[in-house]
């Protein structure tokens with residue numbers, strides 16, 4: 738059974754798409770897609786030997802070796818034209834690494850669907866998409882334990898993003914789900930805490946103070 742985060746990623750995959758899961762580790766997502774017959778082919782890409790072995794183990798355990806190919810490769814280099822990949826998933830990594838993988842693999846695309854789940858630097862990922870002829874089609878924010886995970890689904894297209902869009906996520910900002918509001922409430926109280934510490938230290942003139950104050954105002958103005 739998948740974690741809520743990976744289950745949400747899986748649900749966003751286009752039905753019957755040929756999927757590449759880049760940085761797959763255990764290949765749980767690929768296995769679930771095949772076992773649920775949501776997909777008939779998945780490619781698993783891994784840059785590291787240990788995780789690749791985890792993936793191969795899962796695939797063999799579920800008897801999916803005919804439908805799931807596992808390759809040792811850096812990023813989108815795992816994808817070959819004959820795979821006819823339609824959906825690329827990159828989940829559970831930092832946003833800057835996702836951006837790097839997408840930039841390095843630009844000759845491989847465009848793909849019908851990108852499903853990205855950056856653990857950090859979500860704004861950088863959104864900016865990359867808008868600068869590289871993708872538009873954000875769907876977004877989700879999922880709570881799992883103490884963590885909240887953002888999932889961004891992009892499709893080929895043009896999109897101008899405002900600062901609020903790339904900071905908060907255009908679809909997330911529209912929907913303002915309880916999990917989204919909880920995230921920004923927390924960000925807001927963290928910022929307020931640091932601000933009051935800086936005030937006590939009489940550092941209200943510092944660049945840090947000014948920037949945090951701006952961030953706090955922006956959150957209040959756009960989200961709440």
Ligand code: SAM
Nearest residue numbers: 759760761762782783784785788811812828829
């Ligand atoms: N995608 C799975 C998930 O969301 O649960 C696993 C995430 S795991 C934290 C990140 C995986 O990405 C690791 O197994 C790591 O080896 C792999 N990875 C990191 N950089 C990579 C790259 N450039 N190309 C392929 N895989 C990469």
